[in-house]
Amino acid sequence: MSRSGLIHFVFVCATVMLFTSCNRPAKNNNQQKKTQQYTPNVPEGWQALFDANTLENWKITSFGTEGPVKVSGGSIIINYGDGCSGITWTDTFPKVNYEIQLEARKMVGNDFFCGMTFPVNDDFCSLIVGGWGGPVVGLSSVDGQDASDNETQVLKYFEKEVWYNIHLRVTETSIQAWIDDEKLVDLNYTDHELSIRPEVALSKPFGICTWMTTAELRNIAMRKLESVQ
Template identity: 60%
Template sequence: MLSKVFIILILIALIACTSGNKSEENQTVVSLQENIPEQAQALFNGKTLDNWEITNFGTQGPVRVSGGKIVIGMGDGCSGINFTEAFPKVNYEVGLDARKTSGNDFFCGLTFPVNEKFCSLIVGGWGGPVVGLSTIDGIDASENETETLMRFEKDQWYNIRLKVSESKITAWIDDELVVDFDYQNRELGIRPEVSLSRPLGICTWMTTAEIKNIWFREFSE
């Protein structure tokens, strides 16, 4: 009799632990998606790649969802995801949180539309420090006037926000203005390596990154 009672108590304890772990996991997923501005629409549900697909660069590493984050694994070149639904071409903001977990190059290459053109915001490129737009008049972020040098730590989250208006592209990292570019009468473009990221995509270069809290909102000027 004593052994049966003991076994029942163990089973109850195991069930309680399992339920607790599931509850904690669900709370983690929810909390990871809370950093969304008012009147913004979340583009990632924290659980699946719904409305996204793994970009078939041919050089990509594995991509998976884990713990409320999209994990973009290191590949032999670009690895990433692209949005499969309709997305505005101008007068919008888009934001996300990203961190680098391994590798030494850009951990967020955000390709986005600008009217009928496309451009990319590179965060941590050219060996790690470069932030800027690629391309401007055919010139990469490392050589055009949008270049900013920053230090990025591994395993540290960075909040990235981009705004596209009728005349300007503006970007912030952790509320620090890093791009303030008037694109009127300038030629915007993207590097051939990220052409499959259009119209909206996030990629890395030979780097593993984690992405969460992806959102967008439209505005009128």
């Protein structure tokens, strides 16, 4: 091969290599690294209801007013809508003698950031945390009265972007609820009528929603109890 031919050959090879390099898709760092997996932090003996990575066994509740719901950073993010937004459990759930524990925090908005609807034998009730403008904790409904008006009402200040541990216990005679180990609800319901507001009917049998408020949930867990009075 002549000197000029060799130079031409080298030039062509270099041009092809440069073109190939420039047009090769850049490696995606997300593809190189495995997707980060989170592990729920639940007490021993409890069943995790949220795997910290997906909405497995949950569905986004079709309230018609809901904002978007997604999983990120080990939490469920319920974005505010024009009314209720939330998730509903789709697997089996006990009717009585059980406990629920979760962590929740309010990010945006000024109403309840955890409206937990749950079964009580053949009836249903809701634990409201941060309702009626932000401070009301209680059960809706008892004898037809909302949490703001019945005997379970408690006022508590909730800061935004602060995680609160919410613990609910339902036995054959009582409903109890704690927030950060402070017992705020203790109702013997045997002589009361329990019900839920129509807005949260789609949360049955067990669901968690917000009202025009963005919230995050994590470490949702349940355990069954022996027969407890």
